[in-house]
Amino acid sequence: MIIGLRPLDGVLSANYWNTRSESLKGIFFGNHFAGGENSIQRPFYFLRKFKIVPFWKCLNALSFAGMRALTTDNSPKMISYEKIFENNAEWIAKKKATDAEFFEKLAIDQNPDYLYIGCSDSRVTAEEMMGAKPGEVFVHRNIGNLVVSIDVNVMSVINYAVNYLQVKHIIVCGHYNCGGVKAAMTQEDMGILNPWLRNIRDVFRIHKEELHAITDSKKQFDRLVELNVREQCINVIKTAAVQKQFIHTGYPIVHGWVMDIKSGRLIDLQIDFEKELKGIQEIYRLI
């Protein structure tokens, strides 16, 4: 918990924006956080002991984390480090109870039909929301579910999935209320995140007429999430690996999804893969 003194009016605003168990990390005061009543006398102690953050950084954190800073503490109790290993033991026992040889079979090989490219967001649990079992989905997750041509990381994933695993479907899955998409459209210098998030502004630029025509900011945000998924699907289709494999085998098919966090529902954006492929091949045909 961080109790905030707003710099302009000095009123205690009690923003519980960091709701971790450590509780009170500092009080922000003027344009700095201070670690307690003695902080002015002992700035360096508190600089290390507590986190000293300029006020504008706090604002960044607020906007970036998608309104993480709310006035009430409604975060669920987090899983402890030790509990993870207990859960793992329970999971193993459960799997073995259903099929004694579950892990022996799993260890032999992987043969997934799906490549899933989704957001790193902790709420969009790829396999769980799809009801997919271990072995069924090859997964890449990054901030904003982006597919960038010079990113060796995601390009290696696509290349491996298409050429070696020969997946049948490639899914790009975004989600409403995406912190990455929100951050990308915020007027702030985010350091190392700038070049990554700029890809989302590039999506906005391509579709700016449609987006500027939407006056409701919430609807505009939702539409940008959808258009970002669509453009990342197109980025997948632009690759030589996908174009080549599709001509030879009729696979993979590329799909765009949005997960609506408010309902848990997966929405298929019904991207017409063959039409998109034909459309973009006017410029991007590689074979």
Added chain:
Amino acid sequence: MIIGLRPLDGVLSANYWNTRSESLKGIFFGNHFAGGENSIQRPFYFLRKFKIVPFWKCLNALSFAGMRALTTDNSPKMISYEKIFENNAEWIAKKKATDAEFFEKLAIDQNPDYLYIGCSDSRVTAEEMMGAKPGEVFVHRNIGNLVVSIDVNVMSVINYAVNYLQVKHIIVCGHYNCGGVKAAMTQEDMGILNPWLRNIRDVFRIHKEELHAITDSKKQFDRLVELNVREQCINVIKTAAVQKQFIHTGYPIVHGWVMDIKSGRLIDLQIDFEKELKGIQEIYRLI
């Protein structure tokens, strides 16, 4: 299914290495796959109708996919595209039955304590094997669970997780029988995958004395998986974001895990984070 005629002895070896429902995609013959008995007469038809693959490419696929090509078909039946949406509806109903406001709460914000950096391998389902719920783990998955300093993708994930989400723990999780690690050590030109996988050879180079001393190739492979996790943990610690945040708050702690697919067990490599941090700061200290 692809039935293989081995090029050296011409014996039908019936490698069911691709066990998809489409079944027979081609017969490999000499140093090429052929699409059927008329393929020599109608090469272009079969080039499109069936997948024509040079023999060496088939070998690559075999070694890369971690012995995907086995002589028996033991792959589980894959989830269908339609079934995913049925599963999603069931999952929503189940979550709501436990907590009617589950998704409303989830939609408010994310506040995970964990960043998980793991392999894209379909068998290593991050949240499921940890027993973690939606909202608890921010996830990045790539081939070989690599953390590369010039990779804007993974560096954005770390930066966001540490500076904005302020995660308490960063986990790098590898797994035995990793196709990426295996492929990295194979004498083959893998095109776009070369620069990515080279990071794993760099790990081997750093630890070559220890690894060369292991005569059992299976044990050497397992040890390389462990050392790769360790080196990727060190790569996380090298970042300014982690060094800075740790000095200010005592978090995040970096952990290295290996998932043993044969048993499902998560093994904590017990990396001494503070010792590692001190050790690498001799050269990599940034603040």
